[in-house]
Amino acid sequence: MLDSIMHVLLVEDDPVLADGIARILRGHGMVVDMVNNGHDADRVLSSREVSVVVLDIGLPGIDGFEVVRRLRARGSALPVLLLTARDDIQDRVRGLEIGADDYLVKPFAAPELVARLKALVRRGNPRSADLQMGGLLLDPLSRRATVNGQVVDLSAREWAVLEYLIRNASRVVSKQQIIDAILPWGEEMTLNAVEVYVSRIRAKIMSAGVSINTIRGFGYMLEPVAIT
Ligand code: CA
DSSP states (O other), X not given: XXXXXXXXXXXXXXXXXXXXXXXXXXXXXXXXXXXXXXXXHHHHHHHOOOSEEEEESSOSSXXXXXXXXXXXXXXXXXXXXXXXXXXXXXXXXXXXHHTOXXXXXXXXXXXXXXXXXXXXXXXXXXXXXXXXXXXXXXXXXXXXXXXXXXXXOOOHHHHHHHHHHHHTTTSOEEHHHHHHHHSOTTOOOOHHXXXXXXXXXXXXXXXXXXXXXXXXTTEEEEEEOOOO
């Protein structure tokens, strides 16, 4: 991926700043699409593939926060760098809470912007690659799971448990590790609830050629089913 071309969506309503940023990024070999308001950003992000978004917070129409919120609500893990007009801690905290990955305070140095974008794309990619075992395929970007090509209907929690298990395939994971990995900070889940999710997932992926083995008194291990 590092060798492929980075495609940037730049969302900035200040035309001088937008042109300046676009020139810098193009100078580093990136492809840059520009929009100058939140509605256009939302529309482009719903319909087109880009590698990363550079997003101003203060925009006409819907603001940058709302653009990120909608993007994450669609299940997208696309890396987002927020541009904030001032060094406002509230804005930064809110942006990161909503699901932005990083931020830069204007004015910023061009090399810093380029370095941050490259780091975001590098960091984002390993997690966005498809996860596969046997006939089971998980696409973390769309949060869609298929078994032998058929879409499987999973709840958000079931998806999170299954994603954790497949990322740790052929390793024993405890129920507590699953809870710690999938639960937002401050929420609680019982070990029994994990068992319920796992049994529902098992029923849904039965024909995938993978099994979630119970390690008695401890947890689970996702493994391919041996062909006999
Ligand atoms: Ca602005």
